Amino acid sequence: MSLFLQQIILGLREGSLFALVALGLVLIYKTAGIVNFAYGHMGMFCAYLAYTVIAIAGGPLWLGVLVALVAGFFIGVVTDRGLMKPVRHMSHSAMLILTLGLLMILEGAALQIWGQNYKPFPSLVTGRPFFINLGESRLIMTRQDVFILVATALIMLGLFLFFKLTKTGLAIRATAQNEDSAKLMGVKVGMIFAFAWGVGTALSAFAALLAAPRTQIHPNMMLNLQIQGLTAGVLGGFTSLPGTVLGGLMLGIIQQLVGYYISEEMKMAIALAIILVLLLIKPQGILGKRSAERV
Amino acid sequence: MLKIKNLIVYYGYVQALKGISLNVEEGSITSLLGSNGAGKSTTLKTISGLVTAKEGKIIFKNNEITNADSSKIVKMGIVQCPEGRQLFPDLSVKENLLAGAYTRADKKGTMEDISWVYEVFPILSERRRQLAGTLSGGEQQMLAVARSLMARPKLLMLDEPSLGLAPKIAEQIFELLQKLSDETNITILLVEQNANAALNISDYSYILETGNIALEGDSKELLKSEQVKEKYLGA
Numbered sequence: 001m002s003l004f005l006q007q008i009i010l011g012l013r014e015g016s017l018f019a020l021v022a023l024g025l026v027l028i029y030k031t032a033g034i035v036n037f038a039y040g041h042m043g044m045f046c047a048y049l050a051y052t053v054i055a056i057a058g059g060p061l062w063l064g065v066l067v068a069l070v071a072g073f074f075i076g077v078v079t080d081r082g083l084m085k086p087v088r089h090m091s092h093s094a095m096l097i098l099t100l101g102l103l104m105i106l107e108g109a110a111l112q113i114w115g116q117n118y119k120p121f122p123s124l125v126t127g128r129p130f131f132i133n134l135g136e137s138r139l140i141m142t143r144q145d146v147f148i149l150v151a152t153a154l155i156m157l158g159l160f161l162f163f164k165l166t167k168t169g170l171a172i173r174a175t176a177q178n179e180d181s182a183k184l185m186g187v188k189v190g191m192i193f194a195f196a197w198g199v200g201t202a203l204s205a206f207a208a209l210l211a212a213p214r215t216q217i218h219p220n221m222m223l224n225l226q227i228q229g230l231t232a233g234v235l236g237g238f239t240s241l242p243g244t245v246l247g248g249l250m251l252g253i254i255q256q257l258v259g260y261y262i263s264e265e266m267k268m269a270i271a272l273a274i275i276l277v278l279l280l281i282k283p284q285g286i287l288g289k290r291s292a293e294r295v
Numbered sequence: 296m297l298k299i300k301n302l303i304v305y306y307g308y309v310q311a312l313k314g315i316s317l318n319v320e321e322g323s324i325t326s327l328l329g330s331n332g333a334g335k336s337t338t339l340k341t342i343s344g345l346v347t348a349k350e351g352k353i354i355f356k357n358n359e360i361t362n363a364d365s366s367k368i369v370k371m372g373i374v375q376c377p378e379g380r381q382l383f384p385d386l387s388v389k390e391n392l393l394a395g396a397y398t399r400a401d402k403k404g405t406m407e408d409i410s411w412v413y414e415v416f417p418i419l420s421e422r423r424r425q426l427a428g429t430l431s432g433g434e435q436q437m438l439a440v441a442r443s444l445m446a447r448p449k450l451l452m453l454d455e456p457s458l459g460l461a462p463k464i465a466e467q468i469f470e471l472l473q474k475l476s477d478e479t480n481i482t483i484l485l486v487e488q489n490a491n492a493a494l495n496i497s498d499y500s501y502i503l504e505t506g507n508i509a510l511e512g513d514s515k516e517l518l519k520s521e522q523v524k525e526k527y528l529g530a
Contacts, residue, residue, distance in 0.1 A: 173383070183343075183345060185395055186369030186446065188364070
């Protein structure tokens with residue numbers, strides 16, 4: 001029993017990072033209606049910027065984090081204004097392909113600028129780890145692990161309240177549902193898209209910084225997280241924020257359990273198969289709602 | 296109040312408006328009639344800034360607003376209630392109303408207007424927490440009108456408010472527009488395919504045909520005209 005519990009907690013640890021990645025993906029999808037394939041790589045690029053500030057320029061850690069988050073916001077805004085806006089009304093696949101192109105550009109650029117060696121990156125939060133006694137076994141959670149779990153929960157709560165309670169949040173939801181109508185209400189929809197891209201990409205940067213101590217910084221550091229974030233989002237319904245977080249945590253736990261009880265090598269494949277079955281049973285995701293729109 | 300001079304609009308290579316000019320007097324109901332594809336909706340969309348004019352001028356209260364940003368146009372007091380309602384289906388009735396008040400900064404006034412709108416449309420008050428997409432057609436149309444009122448328009452432009460509604464409900468909508476015009480200082484520009492109803496409640500009318508104004512005049516006189524009767528009223 002205690003071993004099982006241990007796996008659950010380890011799964012939560014993994015899953016909270018999936019959830020964080022998924023939150024930004026879902027934010028951009030909810031607003032601009034596009035699944036951003038370059039999402040993880042945009043965060044990776046920001047992590048390199050933080051690395052440059054800290055390890056190359058010798059700056060303090062907080063400055064590196066700040067630079068990465070601000071750069072994430074601007075990269076998001078520029079991507080929206082420069083790449084997405086011109087093709088937004090042409091076709092959906094044009095936008096998708098542009099994000100794929102961006103993914104390759106960012107990967108190539110990172111390789112050119114910083115080389116192919118793995119770069120170490122420190123934990124944002126350090127200190128004595130937490131020990132959890134579970135009967136005969138002991139579980140170690142680093143402060144960073146706990147921080148990721150708490151930060152993900154707070155970010156989800158913050159976004160949720162922002163959407164529900166603020167005027168800009170309402171405008172984002174309105175724009176997502178009917179762009180022309182939002183314009184007729186006086187919403188500057190261009191600003192809304194840019195804002196969502198900015199915040200979403202800053203979230204990717206944050207996730208990359210949190211993942212970096214374990215993955216180290218390299219051009220493909222976010223590749224797995226991007227896939228897992230996407231899966232977590234789909235599992236959660238891709239529009240509901242609590243669903244997204246729940247999806248991330250569930251994915252983490254499923255992978256952990258499969259890895260422990262069935263096969264470590266097959267854990268991702270089996271976890272994805274389980275999710276496929278889950279989605280066959282409940283296509284709108286665990287907390288996804290069917291749209292109320294009538295035809 | 297609103298003057299349009301020689302407005303020309305293209306969709307790609309297709310000329311949708313071929314140089315129309317019209318006038319909307321302050322405090323009046325002006326209707327814009329014509330069949331499908333005549334350019335009625337295009338005219339409204341161009342005024343609202345959703346569609347770009349190639350040539351011509353749109354002047355509102357002595358300010359030129361041709362091809363201005365749609366948010367600026369709303370702030371000046373021109374609000375369009377679009378064809379087919381175009382509500383935000385997954386927002387509640389109340390949230391739709393709040394979205395309508397997006398450009399307004401006065402929270403107190405917005406809340407007062409919501410109460411006023413609930414008085415005008417009691418059914419919306421009953422359904423305030425319901426998602427807009429779950430309302431019936433007539434209720435949705437009422438919500439669409441109510442939503443545009445939330446911006447406190449000086450000029451309210453309605454695109455086919457009776458479309459797809461049962462005759463009785465459509466009649467209610469027209470009565471409401473008449474009442475709005477009588478009891479508030481809102482000027483109304485009404486686009487309709489139901490020429491009979493529109494001519495009955497409006498002061499002045501324009502009839503569009505394939506991007507041109509084919510006929511214009513006092514609505515009461517147009518109602519009597521043989522030409523109009525034969526062509527547009529199906530008599």
